[in-house]
């Protein structure tokens with residue numbers, strides 16, 4: 001029997017994992033990717049011996065990664081060498097205090113006690129509560145829920161159980177008196193592009209996973225993840241076409257029809273992995289609701305000619321007034337006066353990513369997205385760079401500017417130009433209450449039959465493990481449709 005054809009628009013992690021599952025399920029899968037290589041936001045720049053992972057750097061919830069390989073009848077160990085890192089991360093407060101989070105929570109507790117004597121017991125209680133929420137949410141990450149699901153009392157009971165009407169910050173505040181610790185247990189919201197004051201408390205499952213399940217690094221760099229998925233998809237028979245931008249989605253002769261240049265590509269079903277908001281306006285020519293978008297990011301990738309001291313693999317530098325920093329980003333949409341930022345030094349775990357004796361520094365600065373921009377980043381770039389470099393110089397006793405051998409930068413506009421991400425919102429649609437679960441775009445199109453969605457701006461949400469769970473939802477929906 002002729003296998004049904006499924007086309008996927010985009011070879012991001014959502015597109016690749018969907019391709020693997022559906023090829024395994026026996027479909028004839030074709031992936032069309034605008035760029036000349038796979039990975040989408042999980043990408044790489046290689047320059048003079050340095051390998052800069054340009055997007056994600058934390059591997060959390062490794063069981064979600066394992067699940068896609070086992071679904072396809074393979075062992076993840078044959079594709080990826082994931083190692084738990086230690087310390088997990090280090091926080092630098094503006095007054096010079098630091099907080100190191102270790103794999104061993106006893107060591108982490110010693111650190112917490114330095115900041116607040118009672119915090120060690122509170123940490124246990126916070127983890128217990130976030131574990132409870134995690135256990136409720138985990139199976140839901142493999143389900144697509146809609147407004148209709150709200151008529152089911154089961155879901156209503158869950159809404160209170162997962163503390164949907166509290167913010168991430170309010171939850172942390174119940175356990176930690178010190179502002180410093182509240183930020184240490186909610187900063188993860190910023191890495192979904194939303195403020196901890198706006199993110200619902202159930203996103204605290206990220207704190208649970210990074211403290212309890214730990215943080216992993218794939219040896220060879222994060223880009224090994226899309227490469228492994230590309231290999232798996234190929235082994236299962238999926239075909240990936242690069243430099244192939246789709247321009248329109250329509251229907252013809254009872255099938256989905258995609259336009260690529262002068263060619264029409266027809267298939268029984270299509271999956272959009274490209275950014276949801278972009279696809280609605282540009283590929284389907286639809287009007288979209290007044291969505292809220294995540295913040296954007298300004299990224300600087302440095303190859304430096306020596307190894308630095310005092311930094312960990314993952315480092316967070318918090319602004320002096322974090323509340324003001326968050327308000328600037330998410331309310332007034334201004335470039336931060338005193339930025340919080342993240343520094344990734346993967347060469348600490350994985351020296352193969354740079355020439356011998358040298359380091360990679362990847363700097364991520366959350367900045368407003370480009371919707372109704374009030375200020376150009378370019379006018380603030382040098383000021384932000386000086387503040388950030390000064391802080392790193394102080395911690396590492398170095399002069400960063402003099403050590404740079406290779407430098408690349410990525411601006412909010414680049415998220416649009418390169419990946420077609422609406423408003424350059426790095427993490428896609430914001431993860432606030434009104435855009436989570438039932439309220440986040442579903443994984444199927446309500447109007448066009450046999451059109452599906454996978455990726456950060458659809459259910460269940462953004463971040464690699466969650467996007468991977470989304471591909472399971474899409475495969476289940478397609479299999480159920482027959």
Ligand SMILES: Cc1cc2nc3c(=O)[nH]c(=O)nc-3n(C[C@H](O)[C@H](O)[C@H](O)COP(=O)(O)OP(=O)(O)OC[C@H]3O[C@@H](n4cnc5c(N)ncnc54)[C@H](O)[C@@H]3O)c2cc1C
Pocket residue numbers: 009010011012013014015032033034035038039040041042054055056057058059060191244245246247273274275297299364418419420426427454455456457462463464465467
């Ligand atoms: C700087 C940064 C840091 C991050 N940090 C982390 C982290 O530490 N841990 C974590 O888990 N997650 C992190 N994330 C989030 C994570 O990277 C994303 O949630 C995930 O990669 C999104 O995958 P996706 O499947 O939605 O697709 P995308 O990565 O958006 O891929 C979609 C693909 O579609 C292609 N495309 C677009 N339009 C078309 C078209 N018309 N035709 C053909 N192809 C098209 C694009 O080129 C792209 O390759 C980070 C993201 C960024 C950017």
